[in-house]
Amino acid sequence: MTEAVYAAKCTTCGAVSYAKHLICPKCRGEAFQPVAIKGEGTVLSYTDVYALAIDYDVRFLRLAIVELDGGLRVTGQLLDADPKLGKRVRTTVGVVRETGGKATHGLQFMPA
Amino acid sequence: MRPVYIVGAGMTRFGRSDFSLVDLAGTAGLAALHHAALSKVPVDAVVVANMGGSRINRQTALGSALVDRLALYPAAAEAVENGPASGASAAKIGFQAIGSGMADVVLVVGVEMMRAVDGLEGTDFVASLSHPEVEYIYGVTLPSLAGLFTRLYMDRYGVERKHLAMVAIKNHEHAMHNPYAHIHQPITMEGILTSPEAVVNNPPVADPLCLFDCCPVSDGAAAVVLASKEIADRLGGARVRIAGIGQATDTHAVHEREDPTELRAVRLASQKAFAMAEAKPGDVDVVELHDAFTILEIAESEAAGFFKRGEARKAIERGETRFGGHLPINVSGGLKARGHPVGATGVAQLVELVWQLRGEATGRQVEKAKVAYACNFGGFGNNVIATVLRKEER
Numbered sequence: 001m002t003e004a005v006y007a008a009k010c011t012t013c014g015a016v017s018y019a020k021h022l023i024c025p026k027c028r029g030e031a032f033q034p035v036a037i038k039g040e041g042t043v044l045s046y047t048d049v050y051a052l053a054i055d056y057d058v059r060f061l062r063l064a065i066v067e068l069d070g071g072l073r074v075t076g077q078l079l080d081a082d083p084k085l086g087k088r089v090r091t092t093v094g095v096v097r098e099t100g101g102k103a104t105h106g107l108q109f110m111p112a
Numbered sequence: 113m114r115p116v117y118i119v120g121a122g123m124t125r126f127g128r129s130d131f132s133l134v135d136l137a138g139t140a141g142l143a144a145l146h147h148a149a150l151s152k153v154p155v156d157a158v159v160v161a162n163m164g165g166s167r168i169n170r171q172t173a174l175g176s177a178l179v180d181r182l183a184l185y186p187a188a189a190e191a192v193e194n195g196p197a198s199g200a201s202a203a204k205i206g207f208q209a210i211g212s213g214m215a216d217v218v219l220v221v222g223v224e225m226m227r228a229v230d231g232l233e234g235t236d237f238v239a240s241l242s243h244p245e246v247e248y249i250y251g252v253t254l255p256s257l258a259g260l261f262t263r264l265y266m267d268r269y270g271v272e273r274k275h276l277a278m279v280a281i282k283n284h285e286h287a288m289h290n291p292y293a294h295i296h297q298p299i300t301m302e303g304i305l306t307s308p309e310a311v312v313n314n315p316p317v318a319d320p321l322c323l324f325d326c327c328p329v330s331d332g333a334a335a336v337v338l339a340s341k342e343i344a345d346r347l348g349g350a351r352v353r354i355a356g357i358g359q360a361t362d363t364h365a366v367h368e369r370e371d372p373t374e375l376r377a378v379r380l381a382s383q384k385a386f387a388m389a390e391a392k393p394g395d396v397d398v399v400e401l402h403d404a405f406t407i408l409e410i411a412e413s414e415a416a417g418f419f420k421r422g423e424a425r426k427a428i429e430r431g432e433t434r435f436g437g438h439l440p441i442n443v444s445g446g447l448k449a450r451g452h453p454v455g456a457t458g459v460a461q462l463v464e465l466v467w468q469l470r471g472e473a474t475g476r477q478v479e480k481a482k483v484a485y486a487c488n489f490g491g492f493g494n495n496v497i498a499t500v501l502r503k504e505e506r
Contacts (some may be wrong), residue, residue, distance in 0.1 A: 019246045019365040044372070047259030049318040051326075053251050054236040060316075061251045065260055065367045073367040075247055085267055096250050104249050 003105040006034040041068035076107030088112035117344035120148025121466040126294040126332035126451030137223035138181040140333035156215035157188040161202035161222035162455035197490025199458020200497035222459030223333040258405040259318030269422040287445025289476040294451030330451030334460035356500040358384025377496040378415035389500035393417035400461035402489035458488035
């Protein structure tokens with residue numbers, strides 16, 4: 001997989017954020033560098049959602065918020081048949097949405 | 113800041129409408145003007161709250177359209193879009209206009225026609241308020257944000273599915289006495305949770321949330337007339353003052369919140385509103401909360417300061433939040449059963465509270481109500497407006 005998903009690291013205070021800000025919410029710094037999101041973490045919460053947005057031809061989507069080792073929190077798709085709060089998962093990158101033939105890559109979580 | 117009064121309130125029945133968007137808004141606006149006995153007095157400004165007209169109804173510039181429908185020219189007019197908090201935003205803008213002295217009479221109308229599109233398009237339209245780059249791309253919808261929030265809240269604060277069901281049953285029961293409510297359907301614990309049929313009646317939407325934890329998709333409009341003290345003094349009837357408004361924002365992506373179970377914007381907006389009103393949560397007699405999902409009634413009632421964290425479920429078990437209880441919440445039926453035409457909701461909350469404070473909520477009147485509170489919850493808690501109303505004796 002050549003695609004990667006990036007968080008932004010504030011070059012002033014080092015805070016890492018998975019959501020773009022032009023001003024750092026922690027220190028007001030204005031310079032950032034991209035850092036690829038990878039590694040393992042734990043499931044903070046998850047849900048099976050049946051009320052789907054357009055673009056999804058599935059019965060439900062399993063979504064999760066994961067707290068990565070190091071503290072960064074991210075939202076993504078949980079590819080785990082037996083989800084549990086606090087369960088260890090590892091991040092991968094895959095196609096998370098396809099709109100009119102155009103694929104969007106994003107974070108997916110597998111059992112660690 | 114000059115004092116600001118709500119001198120008239122009206123709404124359409126929520127549900128499914130065959131009206132046009134502008135007719136729906138106009139019907140509510142006319143009802144509020146009639147209620148205020150002000151239909152012959154010049155309106156200085158019109159503020160329309162609406163979230164999806166440009167996308168789902170292909171109509172823009174609703175402020176101008178409503179002025180024309182009600183022949184209120186040359187009133188100032190605009191439409192505001194602030195997601196599901198558009199209604200309270202519009203009321204706040206009216207409040208500022210009168211408070212600053214720029215206007216003496218302002219008509220505030222919230223309107224939404226969500227059933228003009230199918231369920232998938234409707235869900236996607238609301239989902240477009242989520243973070244575009246780190247939430248929406250994953251298939252995040254509002255129910256999914258609520259499901260993620262609920263699982264964590266249940267784990268941390270001992271909330272069980274029965275508490276969620278109690279909120280739904282209560283609000284459905286309340287709506288039975290509100291002729292303007294979308295849903296007139298009593299539900300029972302057996303029917304939605306404990307019987308073998310419950311899984312069929314009440315399928316999952318974003319687990320642990322099920323169908324009866326979620327508000328319906330509604331069309332509807334609601335309106336209030338705001339006026340300066342000079343105008344309010346000329347009118348009869350009980351006088352309702354906007355005693356305080358507070359607004360606060362939070363991170364767009366829910367995962368960025370230090371504690372994703374804390375509705376910080378609800379807490380901060382409520383504190384600001386109570387400070388402006390020189391009131392405290394204990395003074396409040398009747399409450400409208402933004403229960404788009406049952407968990408939100410529980411979590412907002414704690415964040416607004418009515419209960420400590422983790423205590424709301426106990427108050428629900430004791431029946432304190434029911435009509436006749438010590439702190440009745442969502443006597444209107446709430447979003448759960450009155451319905452949730454998103455742009456209209458924040459105004460509909462104020463309509464209910466005005467009726468309650470004026471003693472006009474026939475069939476569901478909270479006795480001796482003097483102080484009222486509303487929470488209009490935008491985004492998934494990233495833009496919240498709290499309003500405190502107070503009845504003033506003449």
